[in-house]
Amino acid sequence: MKSSSSQIPFATGAPALIWQILFFYLPLALIALSSFIQLSETGEFEGLTLSHLTNFLTPTYMKVIGSSLLLAFSNACLCFMIGYPLAYFLAFSNKKYKNLLLFLLIVPFWTNFLLHIYAWFYLLEHKGLINQLLMSLGIIDTPAHLINSRFAIMIMMVYYYLPFMVLPLYSSLEKFNYSLIEASLDLGASWSNTVRRVLLPLTSPGIRAGFFLVYIPSFGEFAIPELMGGDKFMFVGSVVAQYILGEGTGSLGSAFTLLSCAILLVSAILLFLAIGWILNPRRHRV
Amino acid sequence: MSNRLSRVSSLVIVSLTYLFLYVPIVVLLVFSFNKERFPAPWTGFTFKWYNELFHSLYLWKAFANSLIVAFFATLISSAAGLCLVFYAAQGGRVGRYMALFYGNLIIPETVLAVSLLSFFSSIKIPLGLTTLVLAHTVLGLGLVVPILYARYLELDKKLTEASLVLGATPTQTFFKVTFPLLRPALISTALLVFIISFDDFILSYFTAGSSAQTLSLYILSMLRSGVSPVVNALSALLLFLSSFFVLLFFSLKTRVRIF
Numbered sequence: 001m002k003s004s005s006s007q008i009p010f011a012t013g014a015p016a017l018i019w020q021i022l023f024f025y026l027p028l029a030l031i032a033l034s035s036f037i038q039l040s041e042t043g044e045f046e047g048l049t050l051s052h053l054t055n056f057l058t059p060t061y062m063k064v065i066g067s068s069l070l071l072a073f074s075n076a077c078l079c080f081m082i083g084y085p086l087a088y089f090l091a092f093s094n095k096k097y098k099n100l101l102l103f104l105l106i107v108p109f110w111t112n113f114l115l116h117i118y119a120w121f122y123l124l125e126h127k128g129l130i131n132q133l134l135m136s137l138g139i140i141d142t143p144a145h146l147i148n149s150r151f152a153i154m155i156m157m158v159y160y161y162l163p164f165m166v167l168p169l170y171s172s173l174e175k176f177n178y179s180l181i182e183a184s185l186d187l188g189a190s191w192s193n194t195v196r197r198v199l200l201p202l203t204s205p206g207i208r209a210g211f212f213l214v215y216i217p218s219f220g221e222f223a224i225p226e227l228m229g230g231d232k233f234m235f236v237g238s239v240v241a242q243y244i245l246g247e248g249t250g251s252l253g254s255a256f257t258l259l260s261c262a263i264l265l266v267s268a269i270l271l272f273l274a275i276g277w278i279l280n281p282r283r284h285r286v
Numbered sequence: 287m288s289n290r291l292s293r294v295s296s297l298v299i300v301s302l303t304y305l306f307l308y309v310p311i312v313v314l315l316v317f318s319f320n321k322e323r324f325p326a327p328w329t330g331f332t333f334k335w336y337n338e339l340f341h342s343l344y345l346w347k348a349f350a351n352s353l354i355v356a357f358f359a360t361l362i363s364s365a366a367g368l369c370l371v372f373y374a375a376q377g378g379r380v381g382r383y384m385a386l387f388y389g390n391l392i393i394p395e396t397v398l399a400v401s402l403l404s405f406f407s408s409i410k411i412p413l414g415l416t417t418l419v420l421a422h423t424v425l426g427l428g429l430v431v432p433i434l435y436a437r438y439l440e441l442d443k444k445l446t447e448a449s450l451v452l453g454a455t456p457t458q459t460f461f462k463v464t465f466p467l468l469r470p471a472l473i474s475t476a477l478l479v480f481i482i483s484f485d486d487f488i489l490s491y492f493t494a495g496s497s498a499q500t501l502s503l504y505i506l507s508m509l510r511s512g513v514s515p516v517v518n519a520l521s522a523l524l525l526f527l528s529s530f531f532v533l534l535f536f537s538l539k540t541r542v543r544i545f
Contacts, residue, residue, distance in 0.1 A: 010373070010378070012369045012370070012372050012373045012376075012378075013369065013370045013372075013373030013374070013378050013380060013383075015365075015366040015369055015370075016363075016366035016367055016369065016370040016427055016431055017370070017383055017386065019362075019366060019423060019424070019427060020386050020387060020389075020424065020427055020431075021386070023402065023405075023420055023421070023423070023424045024389060024390070024398065024424050025386075025389070026405065027398070027401035027402050027404070027405035028393065028397070028398070028401050030401065030404060030405050030408065031397075031400070031401040031404060034404065082299065082303055085295075085296040085299040085300065086296075086299065086300055086303050088296060089296050089297070089299075089300045099536065101300075101304075102536075103529075103532055103533070103536065104304060104307070104308070105307070106532045106535075107525065107528055107529050107532050108307055108308075108311060108525075108528075110481050110485065110528040110531060110532055111485070111521075111524050111525050111528040112485045112487075112501065112502055112505060112524055113485065113487065114487060114502060114505040114506055114509060115314070115505065115517070115520070115521045115524060116310065116311075117509065118314070118505075118509055118513075118517055118521070119310035119311060119313065119314040119521070120310055121509075121513060122310065122313050122314065122317065122513075123309070123310055123313065129313060159306070159307070159310075162303075162307075191291075212391070213391070216391070216392065216393075216394055217394050217395055219394055220394030220395060220396030220397055220488075221394075221396070222396060222488075223487055223488070223491075223506075227509065236396075237394075237396045240396060240397075240400055241396070241400070241492075244400040244403060244404065244492075245492075250404055253400065253404075254404065257397055257400060257401070261393070261394075261397055264394070265392070268392075
């Protein structure tokens with residue numbers, strides 16, 4: 001089969017590759033490049049500069065990037081803590097319920113997420129259902145401040161990103177041989193030791209995939225913080241959107257995008273190594 | 287002992303999680319039938335919001351735009367992905383290009399969206415349905431190519447070898463042996479791309495411009511203008527639609543992992 005490769009034109013493989021390069025890598029390269037370019041007021045090329053980038057090396061912008069990192073990290077951790085037991089349950093539960101539970105997990109995931117934001121408005125608003133319920137029960141007298149808070153942002157983030165965590169965990173756990181757990185318990189290991197030294201290390205591909213499928217997009221998320229936070233909190237996504245959509249601030253926007261992407265990648269590599277270290281079963285001494 | 291304890295606690299966690307997932311949805315659905323606007327309590331049953339929904343012209347225009355974009359993005363990305371696998375099946379060394387498509391997972395969608403926006407404006411492509419399709423196809427390729435190629439590698443090579451030994455040309459082998467084996471995976475991936483494109487918000491927000499509104503952007507404008515039971519009615523409709531798609535996806539039984 002290999003011998004025929006010379007007769008077959010590369011053309012059939014080309015469209016996907018060209019499209020990917022033209023509409024994925026080229027725009028990214030353009031953004032990276034334009035963060036170093038100084039334009040005159042009429043939009044003409046004046047020279048190369050680092051000033052767009054250094055412009056953002058201030059505590060204010062570092063705080064924005066920091067809060068995005070924190071948001072992404074806490075979201076990924078919360079999703080993991082909720083998602084792992086859920087995926088475990090799904091993988092080892094009765095087949096009858098399994099399909100129904102998977103179905104119920106994916107339906108909201110495949111429905112426009114702005115509608116879920118809207119649904120949480122109903123619950124969290126000043127006169128929303130949670131406040132009404134708490135007040136009618138006499139637990140609080142005045143409506144609690146639920147919407148436009150970090151709490152509201154976090155709830156919505158976990159709500160939206162949970163399936164991104166559960167589905168890879170589920171497919172990893174489904175391949176996991178359950179008798180290994182039984183063997184470990186029969187041989188006298190405690191349940192927590194079994195989890196730490198058998199279950200988690202052997203499902204680490206799913207854990208990694210889930211973690212980064214949540215972590216990376218959460219970092220750039222801007223619809224949820226804006227709609228649930230009520231413009232009160234600044235995250236990377238909203239700053240980027242502001243600069244890029246603003247008049248004449250395009251290269252500043254590019255620079256900020258480049259800077260935050262670089263920080264995101266460094267943090268992702270560190271987290272990747274950290275997860276590998278945590279999940280390494282040899283780390284534990286007997 | 288502690289195993290049983292963890293079973294009980296995981297049952298509790300699972301039920302709480304599903305409660306967390308479905309309480310907002312149920313509330314939304316219940317209030318789509320309420321006579322008064324929120325935050326009024328339950329006053330009576332009505333279909334008037336659904337009636338209003340079906341007469342909202344802008345909404346159906348946005349709905350149609352979303353369908354068009356999702357359709358073309360799915361079509362182009364599936365066709366391009368299949369062509370790439372065809373090239374691989376003819377002996378092309380596709381493996382070394384695969385890394386190109388994993389970039390979609392490492393770069394946040396917001397970054398891709400703003401990059402595309404400045405790219406389109408610098409080469410003077412007017413924003414609209416075309417740019418939406420161009421952008422959403424990238425999203426599609428990031429799913430179709432890795433999934434389809436992984437599926438292709440899993441296929442039993444004996445089948446294609448048998449076909450070649452028995453005298454079929456490589457092209458005939460692809461269309462008579464490889465393609466039928468890949469078809470279920472192709473269909474379910476296409477369905478996945480369609481849904482993701484249809485529901486996409488971030489890419490649409492930056493690459494739609496002002497002329498072409500997608501359903502997500504329409505919902506956003508409704509959210510900004512305040513709570514209206516028409517949105518509840520729309521949610522009911524879309525939940526019904528996505529349930530249908532999920533059932534369709536399950537019934538394919540292809541074991542394509544969503545991730």
